[in-house]
Amino acid sequence: MPDELPALVQGSQTLRLQTSPDFLTSLQQAPIILNHTRNAGVVRRIDSTYYDTSENMLFENGISLSVQKRGKNFVQRLLKQEPRQSLARPATLEVSIDTGTPDIVRFANDKITWLSPTLADSLPDLTLLPRFATRIRRRIRRLEFSGAVVDLLLDDGIIIAGDRREPLTELQLVLQSGDEGVLYEIGMRLLETVPLRIATTEIVTRGYFLASDTVPAAEKAAASAVTPGSTVDELIACVFGAAQAHLHANQMVAFDGRSVDGVHQMRVALRRIRSVLSMLKQVLPSATMINLAREAKWAADELGQARAWDVFLTTTLDGPLRLTGGHADFDGLRRVAEAPRLEAYAAARAMISSDRYGRFQMSLCQWVARRGWRNDADSDGLGTLAQPAPILAARILTRLHGKALKQGRRFRALSSDERHDLRITLKKLRYASEFFHPLFDTAMQSRRHAQCLSRLQDRLGLDQDAATTQPLLDDLAARTRSPDVHRALGAVAGWLAFQSTANGGRLAKQWRHYRTMQRYWS
Numbered sequence: 001m002p003d004e005l006p007a008l009v010q011g012s013q014t015l016r017l018q019t020s021p022d023f024l025t026s027l028q029q030a031p032i033i034l035n036h037t038r039n040a041g042v043v044r045r046i047d048s049t050y051y052d053t054s055e056n057m058l059f060e061n062g063i064s065l066s067v068q069k070r071g072k073n074f075v076q077r078l079l080k081q082e083p084r085q086s087l088a089r090p091a092t093l094e095v096s097i098d099t100g101t102p103d104i105v106r107f108a109n110d111k112i113t114w115l116s117p118t119l120a121d122s123l124p125d126l127t128l129l130p131r132f133a134t135r136i137r138r139r140i141r142r143l144e145f146s147g148a149v150v151d152l153l154l155d156d157g158i159i160i161a162g163d164r165r166e167p168l169t170e171l172q173l174v175l176q177s178g179d180e181g182v183l184y185e186i187g188m189r190l191l192e193t194v195p196l197r198i199a200t201t202e203i204v205t206r207g208y209f210l211a212s213d214t215v216p217a218a219e220k221a222a223a224s225a226v227t228p229g230s231t232v233d234e235l236i237a238c239v240f241g242a243a244q245a246h247l248h249a250n251q252m253v254a255f256d257g258r259s260v261d262g263v264h265q266m267r268v269a270l271r272r273i274r275s276v277l278s279m280l281k282q283v284l285p286s287a288t289m290i291n292l293a294r295e296a297k298w299a300a301d302e303l304g305q306a307r308a309w310d311v312f313l314t315t316t317l318d319g320p321l322r323l324t325g326g327h328a329d330f331d332g333l334r335r336v337a338e339a340p341r342l343e344a345y346a347a348a349r350a351m352i353s354s355d356r357y358g359r360f361q362m363s364l365c366q367w368v369a370r371r372g373w374r375n376d377a378d379s380d381g382l383g384t385l386a387q388p389a390p391i392l393a394a395r396i397l398t399r400l401h402g403k404a405l406k407q408g409r410r411f412r413a414l415s416s417d418e419r420h421d422l423r424i425t426l427k428k429l430r431y432a433s434e435f436f437h438p439l440f441d442t443a444m445q446s447r448r449h450a451q452c453l454s455r456l457q458d459r460l461g462l463d464q465d466a467a468t469t470q471p472l473l474d475d476l477a478a479r480t481r482s483p484d485v486h487r488a489l490g491a492v493a494g495w496l497a498f499q500s501t502a503n504g505g506r507l508a509k510q511w512r513h514y515r516t517m518q519r520y521w522s
Contacts, residue, residue: 013175015183016199021169023194024156030193032186033143033152041141041152046070048077048136050207051102051128058126061119064204065128067100074100078107080114081202102128132161132207136168145186148178159203161211168206170199184366188359197358198365200248218261219249221272226438228390233371235389236280239435240368243273254303255352257345260310263303270300273364275431279396283384286376288367295360302351305344312472313337316465320488320495328491329484336480340472393436394521400429401519411511412504416467423460426453436521445520452514459507466496 019027027033048066052058058065062081067074073096080091091114097103105124112120136157143150153172158165171190173183190196201216209215222245226238247269253262277293280286313334321330351357366372377385384392407422408414414422430453437446473489480486 013180013183015173015175015187017171017173017187017190017196018199019169019171019194019196021156021167024154024169027171027190027194028139028154030190032145032189033141036143036145037141037152039141041139044070044138044140046136046138046157047133049100049133050131050204052131052208053126054129056131056208057119057122059204059208061116063115063119065102065104067097067102069100074098076102076104076106078112079204081204104128132159132211134159134168134203134207142176143186146178146182148182149176150174150178150182150186151176159207159210161207164210164213166206166210168203170203171196179370181366181370184362184369187362188366191355191358191362195353195355195358197353198248198361201252215253215256215258215262216249218253218259218265219246220265221246221268221434224435224438226389226436228439228441230389230439231385232387232389232392233374233385235392235436235439236276236373236385237368237371239276240273240364243269243276244365244368246272251352254306255349257306257349260314263306263310263345263348267300267303267307270296270303271427272431274300275428276435278428279400279432280373282399283392283395284373284377284381286373288372288376292360292364292367295356295363299351299357299360303348306341306348308468308472309337309341309344312469313341316469316492316496319499320491323495324488324491328488329482330488332480332482332485333476333488333492336476336482336485337472339479340475389436390439390521393432393439396432397429397436397519397521400425400432404429405515408511408515412508416464419460419463423457423464426457426460429453430457440521442520445518449517449520452510452517456507456510456514459503459510462499462503463507466493466500469496 047069050064050066052065064077064079064081066077066079068077076095076097078093093107093112095106097106104126107123115123134157136155138156139152139154141152141154143152151172151174153174155168155170155172157168159168173186175183187196187198205216222242224239225242226235230238247266250262250265250269253259254266256262274293274296277289277296281289281293317330317333320328324330374382374385404422404425407418407425430450433446433450433453437443437450440446469492473493477486477489
């Protein structure tokens, strides 16, 4: 057995797609595969067992350790997890070992630059336990399409963690040469044959959470990474890259449904995507942007009922429950409300699994990968893309700020619909501020501005609660004849009316405060 350390292989860019085991045969018969591959490929059996400490120390540090059985031989693999939005194949280190038991000292730690010094020093002393296993049948084919060479890895198998099982059916498109955008083009061609969606959670992550019977925590949007020296073109790429990452990070959590934050953060990500598309179409008109914004709105709307029932059950009922001291049947009300909530989550899962959502995902990713806004820009637009980012950011912030001030004139006389329109504008302004604030050397002022916007949005949201909750109350009233539950429904309606009245004065005060704030970008 060789003693030298194998070369560290960074690998190619990879797009991972999920489907159902029911569509495996149809997927292999997809025209783009039959017409652009030379043979049936090769089939390999890959059985892997993943090891970690009892506290999952490796996983918490973004590392996975597995032992693969390849024929009669065993290979130990150390792998670095990449960010969810990255297409880069993970850095991987492999070494042959004698048995199926990991021998971690076989790795020369001083040569693994992506391990933290603390973890590298502690590796030889770790007590490792099997955490989960995968059993995969992989078919590998090479596809040549649109000037690119792509390896297709079709995995059919299962993840095993104790007595829990989870099917695993994925197609990996591994770019060997050519344009990254071709991966999404192939994905959209495959969508014409079978339902697919971008796999946003690594097999390793799925295994760990299957073993613990949990799901990853929902993730908020990461802080903006734009810099004052960015061009508009770089700004757009950075903002959309972050928005994609936010969307992908919460897809599995939303689909699972055990955490109410999954659907919430997925909707926030979709709203942020719509907001930036809306901002840009004013200066870079594009039919593609209009189409993407429409699809993002559709996806967010499809998640809307699930979010509405989550808010009702976790937030709305708290106030009237305290007010009545438990004299109405709120437990019965919760039981009645669980049925429409489950129906709403079934609709949300259907949306996430749909062809339409898969096509939206891949269209957005391809547009960002190929910097599609450049192709849609005229000569003036190309000039805008080359400008310093702070110039465009200030224009957008000024326009949204002015629109909000105009909508908020005679604030106390605004109708419910007019206040709702104002809230939407303020939400766009808040997102724009979150995207752009690093471009300006005004950290304290931008933080105060964001806090004021957030409080004002929350107040306007309370103002809308009665209108948005009434359809839910009507639905529940039609589902039960229980007098006690109907009394609870009446208590909720009364509480919302009281809250709306009490909120009016505070809302007007909050608006006056915002109106007099100095713009941090001017």
